[in-house]
Amino acid sequence: MLRNLFNTIIRGSRGGAFKPSLDGILNQMDAHLDKIPNLITPAPQSRPRTPFDDDAVSPGEMAMLNLPPRNKLRALRKGVPLFRNMTRGAKLYDDAFWPNNDTASPDLIAEFEALARHLGAVDIGYVEVPRYAIFQKKGIPAPYAIVFTVEMQQEPIETAPSFDCQLEVMDGYMRMADVSLQLSFWLRDHGYAAYPGMALGGVTDYPHLAELAGLGAIGYHGLLITPGEGARVRINTIYTNISNLPTLAATGRENEHLWVRDFCAMCHKCIRQCPVDAIFGTPQPRGDGGMQTIDHAACRGYFHRNNGCGICLAVCPFSHAGYDKVHGRFKGNPDAPQFRIPLPVVDGATDFAAV
């Protein structure tokens, strides 16, 4: 795994002859799922994971393969810990872990959240994973997900598309991999099953789970918009057997952030500023109950040629003006199309409820 990373960043495109496959690396990580005896499988309508690789982009065009030496070293400082911790996390799927507990007291949840925040998580939520949020041909080792976010700093993000922005995104991935691994160890020490979701890639739709966990709402750019950091967050999960987590359903709460999409319907800033018109004017309902907001095939080429782009993230008013300011000025938009990811109707094996 680390050799792949080294080849990608240090050896670069080798005059155009070498093109590593990030999807191949991620599939190697996912292969550890084969060791899980009772894997929870996707629903028939689940979608495949969006690929990273783009055959139409030559190695010589890929920004990550052609970094100047100083930036290669800066990228490695993020990439090595990221892939080392992802590999350690993947190995937790290899050996059978027999939990001796499946419920957690409010005090233990509070202790867990305090540790998560100490380690760098910003928001933490919980959801019973609907099978439609599991990607095709993947699976999860336990039915519940702890979903958390880490913040990406505003200054580098606002330089998108740039190497500094890409480095900040890599920093977010690096921190998530560390936080999810340490929290998984902590949960296992307390007797619970805990499997870190992969910081990069993953086997479930993280924004989708984060919205169901009440952490925010998916904006028209397809990213989660949260109170506090807006879209400047990355999302990760930990799969666990704790059956009494304080999910929205268990606590009778609603997701209070869904007004965000009513704002999106009149904002459209990311749609106007996307250089390749990859963001749909109106999100398209998907067979898995989610919404398709991006034409990924259109985005991918620009993404690879331009340091992971990120213009839609940078220009979003929630990323720089902030959630509270946007909310305070917003007078509502009754004409906005309504999209709501259906809540799980949950017995761990359901498809999805009517919208």
Ligand code: SF4
């Ligand atoms: S830029 Fe505007 S339309 Fe796009 S996600 Fe942000 S708020 Fe929504």
Ligand code: SF4
């Ligand atoms: S990352 Fe760039 S190319 Fe892709 S959707 Fe966002 S603005 Fe468009």
